[in-house]
Amino acid sequence: MTPLEAEIRKIIAVDGPIPVAQFMALALGHPTHGYYAGRDPFGARGDFITAPEISQMFGELIGLWAAAVWGEMGSPDRIRLVELGPGRGTLMADALRAAKIAKEFHAALAVDLVEISPALRRRQQETLADCGVPLSWHASLAEVPEKNPLIVIANEFFDALPVNQAVRGKSGWHERMVGLGDDGKLALALHPDPIVGFSAMLPAELRDAPAGAIWEWRSDAWTADLGRRLVRQGGAALIIDYGHAGGLGETLQAIGGHGFAQVLERPGEVDLSAHVDFPALARAAAQWGARVHGPVTQREFLTRLGIETRASMLKTAAGARATEIDAALARLTEEGPRGMGELFKAIALAGPKLGALPGFG
Secondary structure, eight states, rough: OOHHHHHHHHHHHHSSEHHHHHHHHHHHHOOSHHHHHHHOOOOTTTBBBOOHHHHHHHHHHHHHHHHHHHHHHOOOOOOEEEEHHHSSHHHHHHHHHHHHHHHHHHHHHHEEEEEOOOOHHHHHHHTTTTSSSSSESSSSSGGSSSSSSSSEEEOOOOGSSSOEEEEEEEEEEEEEEEHHHHOOOSSEEEEOOOOOOOOGGGGGGTTTTOOTTTTEEOOOOOHHHHHHHHHHHHEEEEEEEEEEEEEEEOOOOEEEEEEEEEETTTTTOOOOOOOOEEEHHHHHHHHTTTTEEEEEHHHHHHHTHHHHHHHHHHHHHHHHHHHHHHHHHHHHHHOOSHHHHEEEEEEEOOOOOOOOTTTTT
């Protein structure tokens, strides 16, 4: 039994079964025993590898994207570049290095990093120690000062936000909970009472879903705050994540040691995530007046930004590393339902004054 499982069992003993979203929030964010509390989960020695760790090209193109968006904004004297869930700081380091070619943009920057993990904050501080721009760390977007226009980057951030689940029963939709099974182990169960008015929350085409159907949803607090800030302060947000175009089905999964694990086993020691519902994300931002661009596949986005040209440039300079660069390019743009180039999507949110954005056609 992990230390966090012991804590969760105490909560269940007092309050009864807890919602799946609460379980996920504890598993990832518990300040002492949560997955992100004291570990670096990235890279070959961790549990998974993200796009910035695959190749410098990814972060470089995002840095140039941010510089181009700054130009579309009228090149303001000060701009906040915000990253949600910065990992090891690899993406930001590559982005800032590439952005140096736009000297006025680089000089206008102040960087805000939103990170809850003490271990990853330390790693980010090491990675970005010589980046040449002011850096600030925050535990949430709410702590980022609401002054100056902003450009927000969120790569594989929204998939880690807690997801709620409901299951269609005979008498309505019941929230999925985590409790204890007959064998004494953590187990999934349904709340005995249906969620009042839940069908009205669903898209019209899903309201007659069959018994046993599963619907996942997240709080729109992060997206709504982004939309509000972009309308008020000006700027844009780039969100890259794996996800879908809405619909029924369960996507909650656990990853440990670069392989799938059981969601309820070893809480606090495996990563949990669920696909991003891009239409829901877009609706939440649009309600505040933000413009929505995309989503497009990661392959489309990176290709439009010139990843193939950048790969050719790197191969010319690298020589012996040409095969490695080709492999990274293929992995980032791979087609097929499980390929990163197709599974991952890019969507941008922007203030109403901004027009077309790079990478979105």
